[in-house]
Amino acid sequence: MTFNALWASREDGAISVELRRIDDAQLMDGDVTVDVEYSTVNYKDGLAITGASPVIRTFPMIPGIDFAGVVAASRHPDFAPGERVLLNGWELSQTHFGGYAQRARVRGEWLVKVPAAFSTRDAMAIGTAGYTAMLSVLALEKGGLTPERGPILVTGASGGVGSVAVALLSQLGYRVIASTGRPEETSYLQRLGASEVIDRRTLSEPGKPVAAPKWAGAVDSVGGHTLVNVLAQTDYRGVVTSCGLAQSTDLPGSVLPFILRHITLAGIDSVNAPQWARTEAWQRLARDLDLAKLGQAETLIGLADVPEIARRILHGQVRGRTVVDVNR
Structure with a gap:
């Protein structure tokens, strides 16, 4: 054929x-x-x-x-x-x-x-980006972050990983701060569950190695100066996941957030993840992702x-x- x-x-x-x-x-x-x-x-x-x-x-x-x-x-x-x-x-x-x-x-x-909860179309509406978002959420949880610890920042929020991360985190009870370079997507991000939307320019330029804490953790798909500034503004014993390089592959920052605030930077690999990690992620997606939000x-x-x-x-x-x- x-x-x-x-x-x-x-x-x-x-x-x-x-x-x-x-x-x-x-x-x-x-x-x-x-x-x-x-x-x-x-x-x-x-x-x-x-x-x-x-x-x-x-x-x-x-x-x-x-x-x-x-x-x-x-x-x-x-x-x-x-x-x-x-x-x-x-x-x-x-x-x-x-x-x-x-x-x-x-x-x-x-x-x-x-998973039985999904059609094949649903599975690809989630796709690699959504599965990566779930791996990121699991890393936040395993790092000890609960909704009570404080807000979670999502960078690149209107993209694939970011959109699903916003939907997942809000569904799980976290207060979500969404960073985007597209202010016209504010209402879209709020419908997904974002409590606050900020301009990505506040994070994309060189900043201080350590700054006033604003979030308990973050899901970053951008890298570069954005990731460095995210780390600098993460609260004590916070967790930041890194899964993308939309801005840069560089990490032009300081070790101070790791030493002074005990920050964890968790790398997220979706390409070669072992089968147990994939199964866990898809089971949690079936349990925790609101399909109505996914449709949006x-x-x-x-x-x-x-x-x-x-x-x-x-x-x-x-x-x-x-x-x-x-x-x-």
């Missing part, structure tokens, strides 16, 4: 992406074949498709760092035809064909069964729309979660 896929190739250092028909014989090795229904556009997808960062290591490539669908065939003992599954990260869009196709063949140990954060597109959205996401022009209906 043949099916639609976004096909990325590279010539003279430039990446081109086209919609083409391919067949099963062109798929990579794996013991589970999935009829893909939905994928998403994440910041990392933007980096991959535009070539802004060398995410794709093997060409040609089907990009897309996640997908959800139904098992079509399986030689893996944990998965049977007809089961709904999802995949986040691992080698997708790097060295293994990803989710921007109507069919995928992958290793079974990369897959997670879609979702935009649906087709495969042909992906390259343009991938470009826009790098410029902060995409709100919330972009779901790709691969059959549209």
Whole structure:
């Protein structure tokens, strides 16, 4: 059988992406074949498709760092035809064909069964960004932060990770401060549960190594001076999670917040996270995420729309979660 896929190739250092028909014989090795229904556009997808960062290591490539669908065939003992599954990260869009196709063949140990509370579309409305947000919330909890400890800051709040983090934290009873460079999204962030919305410019320039504390913890997807200023304004024994680099990969700061205030900086890796961590995150998403709020954060597109959205996401022009209906 043949099916639609976004096909990325590279010539003279430039990446081109086209919609083409391919067949099963062109798929990579794996013991589970999935009829893909939905994928998403994440910041990392933007980096991959535009070539802004060398995410794709093997060409040609089907990009897309996640997908959800139904098992079509399986030689893996944990998965049977007809089961709904999802995949986040691992080698997708790097060295293994990803989710921007109507069919995928992958290793079974990369897959997670879609929780009963979610449809495959819900699973990708959450996607890698939302799963990363949940990993971040779990890290805050494991660091001892409760709603009583004080507010939680979310940077890049109108993006994918930020939107889901705001929704999750507010649902769990935390007071959420949302940082965004898009003031027109204030009402959107308030609907997700933000108690306060601040301008990202208050955090994006060099600041003091230690400043008056304003929050008990934070979920940061920005990095750079923003993350340094977040740390500087975190209260004693606070926890800050780091999962992104929208501003910079640099950390141009001081050790003083760690020494004087016992701050914990927790790195969040969603790509190679062990299966137990993935299962815990998806179980908690099924329990704690308000699907009505998730719906407010979702935009649906087709495969042909992906390259343009991938470009826009790098410029902060995409709100919330972009779901790709691969059959549209």
